[in-house]
Amino acid sequence: xxxxxxxxxxxxxxxxxxxxxxxxxxxxxxxxxxxxxxxxxxxxxxxxxxxxxxxxxxxxxxxxxxxxxxxxxxxxxxxxxxxxxxxxxxxxxxxxxxxxxxxxxxxxxxxxxxxxxxxxxxxxxxxxxxxxxxxxxxxxxxxxxxxxxxxxxxxxxxxxxxxxxxxxxxxxxxxxxxxxxxxxxxxxxxxxxxxxxxxxxxxxxxxxxxxxxxxxxxxxxxxxxxxxxxxxxxxxxxxxxxxxxxxxxxxxxxxxxxxxxxxxxxxxxxxxxxxxxxxxxxxxxxxxxxxxxxxxxxxxxxxxxxxxxxxxxxx
Numbered sequence: 085x086x087x088x089x090x091x092x093x094x095x096x097x098x099x100x101x102x103x104x105x106x107x108x109x110x111x112x113x114x115x116x117x118x119x120x121x122x123x124x125x126x127x128x129x130x131x132x133x134x135x136x137x138x139x140x141x142x143x144x145x146x147x148x149x150x151x152x153x154x155x156x157x158x159x160x161x162x163x164x165x166x167x168x169x170x171x172x173x174x175x176x177x178x179x180x181x182x183x184x185x186x187x188x189x190x191x192x193x194x195x196x197x198x199x200x201x202x203x204x205x206x207x208x209x210x211x212x213x214x215x216x217x218x219x220x221x222x223x224x225x226x227x228x229x230x231x232x233x234x235x236x237x238x239x240x241x242x243x244x245x246x247x248x249x250x251x252x253x254x255x256x257x258x259x260x261x262x263x264x265x266x267x268x269x270x271x272x273x274x275x276x277x278x279x280x281x282x283x284x285x286x287x288x289x290x291x292x293x294x295x296x297x298x299x300x301x302x303x304x305x306x307x308x309x310x311x312x313x314x315x316x317x318x319x320x321x322x323x324x325x326x327x328x329x330x331x332x333x334x335x336x337x338x339x340x341x342x343x344x345x346x347x348x349x350x351x352x353x354x355x356x357x358x359x360x361x362x363x364x365x366x367x368x369x370x371x372x373x374x375x376x377x378x379x380x381x382x383x384x385x386x387x388x389x390x391x392x393x394x395x396x397x398x399x
Contacts, residue, residue, distance in 0.1 A: 092387055096380045103376045104156075104369075108149050111365050118363045152369070161373075162366035166359065171370035175352060179374070181251055182351035184263075185344065186336045188271040193278035193336070194329050198318075200279070201286020201325075205294060206313050216283065224280035229342040232273035236346070239269060249348035270347040274339050278332040282325070289324040293317045323393050330386030334379050 119135040120127045136142045140151055155162065161171035204216040240248040247266050252258050293299065294317055302312050341353035348354065352371050359367040 088391060089384070089388060092384050096384060099380055100373070100377055104153060104373055105149070107369050107372045107376075108152065111369055112145055112148075114363070118365050152366075156370070156373070161370035164359070164364055164367040166362045166364045166367070171367050172374075174355065174367065175371050175374050178350060178352045178355050179378075181349060182337075182340055182344070182353060182375075184251075185267065185270055185274065185349055185351060186333075186340050188267055189274040189278070189336050189340075190329070190333055192271060193275040193282055193332060196275070197279045197282025198286050198325060200283035201288075202290055202313060202318055204283065204287045205290035206309075208291065220280040220283045223276045224284075226276065227342075228273050228277055228339050229346050231276055232270060232343055232346040235269045235273055251350055270343045270349055273346075274336055274343045277339070278335055281332060281335075282328055285328045286321065286325050289321040290317055292324075293320045296320075319393075323390060326386055326390045326393070330383045333382050333386075337375055337379055 119132045119139065119141065123131050123135060133142075140148055143151070152162070159172070161175070163169065164171050164174055167174055200216050200220065204213045207213045236248055239246045246269055247253065249266075251266050252262050253266075290313075298320075299312060299317055302316050303309075307316070340349075340351060341356060343349065344351045344353035345357050352375060356368060356371050358364075359371065
């Protein structure tokens with residue numbers, strides 16, 4: 085197991101390096117001069133030239149990348165120009181809010197998706213199967229940001245059951261019930277599409293397992309159908325379901341950008357949108373790299389969990 089984890093860690097290094105190259109190139113290809121965007125009304129030719137020199141933007145692109153990468157490997161992600169504070173401090177301060185939102189959404193979509201997939205497979209071609217398939221197709225087809233706006237109109241504006249935006253109430257609140265009330269709509273909107281994907285693939289995995297010989301043997305021995313489904317079949321199907329959950333974790337993290345903007349959630353996604361609009365290059369690069377690294381590490385954890393369920397994965 086130790087050698088397998090080490091191999092996966094080593095394999096993650098070129099992935100993260102590739103991400104840094106892509107992020108750096110994309111930011112460098114955005115039209116406009118970052119120094120002009122940062123200076124605004126003070127963007128005289130002399131000031132622009134001085135700021136480009138201070139930021140190292142007057143150097144060749146390859147040299148700029150290696151300077152940025154070298155500083156980042158030493159823990160220096162640079163300084164945000166729009167916020168006038170270290171990039172790492174700003175990202176870490178907001179990352180907790182993103183983890184709360186994305187983590188809650190991932191738990192919701194994993195539980196609901198697996199339950200829906202198992203029930204659908206156990207009642208193949210029945211009323212429950214058709215109803216779940218229909219609901220899943222609708223859920224997959226609705227963009228999360230559009231669903232979020234519709235939920236705001238219904239539950240916040242018309243019914244006034246839930247708060248419109250933010251993570252806590254501006255006045256009062258600040259406790260767990262207040263957080264749950266603010267979290268309910270964005271977490272649900274973010275989880276809907278991932279729930280549908282997990283449900284469909286869980287159904288396929290369960291149907292494949294239910295056709296295997298050990299399931300027929302368990303039924304022949306008199307094991308109750310509930311135990312056959314939830315104890316034997318689901319345990320075997322989890323080997324195929326867990327990697328799907330890992331992939332959906334990336335979708336949830338990326339989707340948090342839209343949802344945090346819609347619901348004004350104070351996380352990394354909202355920060356990245358603001359940083360892109362203000363051309364805060366170092367803040368965008370640092371935020372994307374940190375989020376991508378966390379996603380790679382989460383997939384490593386998923387691979388380890390899969391190997392624990394099926395030791396053949398490590399061979």
